[in-house]
Amino acid sequence: MDNSLTHPAKQNQLRIIALLALITAAWFAAYNLIQPLADWISYSALHLTKGSHLGDAIAFFLYDVPKILLLLSGMIFLISILRTFFSPERTRALLGGKRQGIGNVLASLLGIVTPFCSCSAVPLFIGFVESGIPLGVTFSFLIAAPTINEVAIVMLFGLFGWKVAGLYILSGLIIAIIAGVLIGRLKLERYVEDFVWQMQSTGGLQEEKLAWTNRIERAWESVKEIVGKVWLYVIAGIAVGAGIHGYVPETALVGIMGKQAWWSVPAAVLLGVPLYSNAAGVIPIVSALMEKGASLGTVLAFMMSVVGLSLPETIILRRVLKPQLITVFIGTVALAIIITGYLFNLVL
Amino acid sequence: MKNIKILGSGCANCKRLEAMARKVVGDLGIEAEFEKVTDYAEIMKYPILSTPGLVINEKLVSAGRIPTEEQIETWLKE
Structure with a gap:
């Protein structure tokens, strides 16, 4: 009776696969057309001179905006597919019974792939410590999850290349591990709000089985959500970046953002705190600044500070952490970011 | 009469979830009371x-x- 081709679920599946193939082909075609099209518009259609300030700035803008938006949609889709295999529930199960050290490393790695929103930081924190996961390991997760941000990874990859994107992931991991181990060593359990310890440990929602079509649908939903949230910042950031690219002279920033200026790393960290969640708008500007002499360590420290030291998350966490622990949390993360910044300035 | 609770402290997704649940309840024509849990x-x-x-x-x-x-x-039909 079950004719597989007329079965509605099967039909739906075929339709999604066909659609996916079509979108992939269109994606690659569009990606390869950006450069010639940007050049054509700027130099032929608008009659701008190659090498002029305005011509370069406009060609840069017309090339980078579609490129970054395409990269964002494509890579967020792939990352979201990967994330459908992980959930906070599974992460908690994987971390259960792990000791300090190995637990911190695992928690930081899981922080990259587990879907996480800072608005869920409190239930997650309570759920983790309630099930017996050490405080330091819980913090490693809570630091890695927002710090190693998928939008930032994609934009660093698109504007700086895979090496810088890799360094960013690596330094995020190091910061989360170091800060988590430090917090664990300090034995700060008494600075967790008392009601947290009085809560009943709960089991967690049973995991549902997902078909590939479900995973694709969910990934598509999160692409719409994430790209819908950041595209305006991307365009604004690239516009400012294009202006800097075209008009600011080379080496203009060596003095204030170069390796020799020792204070540039802490200053970059301070500057990054109020810019929370605007990684999308900040990275194109930073990329243009680097061309003009800012050093990589300083730039990475700034990036980490923008995504990792977030005011909203800190305010949310205040519900479960006493002020002393909040201070230690911010202090260790800031310190770890500054050390990483100097480290990269030193070795690169 | 169904009792429906939306858990979450005012994030954008909580509002979207509530709107969606209200729509489904309306479409199905069942009676339900809604409660927002933010604590x-x-x-x-x-x-x-x-x-x-x-x-x-x-x-x-x-x-x-x-x-x-x-x-x-x-879930509502269960």
Whole structure:
């Protein structure tokens, strides 16, 4: 009776696969057309001179905006597919019974792939410590999850290349591990709000089985959500970046953002705190600044500070952490970011 | 009469989830009372690790994401 081709679920599946193939082909075609099209518009259609300030700035803008938006949609889709295999529930199960050290490393790695929103930081924190996961390991997760941000990874990859994107992931991991181990060593359990310890440990929602079509649908939903949230910042950031690219002279920033200026790393960290969640708008500007002499360590420290030291998350966490622990949390993360910044300035 | 609770402290997704659940309830033409739970001590009485959460008649059916309308429909019919 079950004719597989007329079965509605099967039909739906075929339709999604066909659609996916079509979108992939269109994606690659569009990606390869950006450069010639940007050049054509700027130099032929608008009659701008190659090498002029305005011509370069406009060609840069017309090339980078579609490129970054395409990269964002494509890579967020792939990352979201990967994330459908992980959930906070599974992460908690994987971390259960792990000791300090190995637990911190695992928690930081899981922080990259587990879907996480800072608005869920409190239930997650309570759920983790309630099930017996050490405080330091819980913090490693809570630091890695927002710090190693998928939008930032994609934009660093698109504007700086895979090496810088890799360094960013690596330094995020190091910061989360170091800060988590430090917090664990300090034995700060008494600075967790008392009601947290009085809560009943709960089991967690049973995991549902997902078909590939479900995973694709969910990934598509999160692409719409994430790209819908950041595209305006991307365009604004690239516009400012294009202006800097075209008009600011080379080496203009060596003095204030170069390796020799020792204070540039802490200053970059301070500057990054109020810019929370605007990684999308900040990275194109930073990329243009680097061309003009800012050093990589300083730039990475700034990036980490923008995504990792977030005011909203800190305010949310205040519900479960006493002020002393909040201070230690911010202090260790800031310190770890500054050390990483100097480290990269030193070795690169 | 169904009792529906939306767990989460005012994030954008909580509002979207509530709007969606209200729409499904309207479409199905069933009676339901809605309750927004924003207090963490209350939220944590359910086995939840990430918000928004959807509770139907005291049973947590979804957490950490926005389900599809079809899924909400299935849960409401149970």
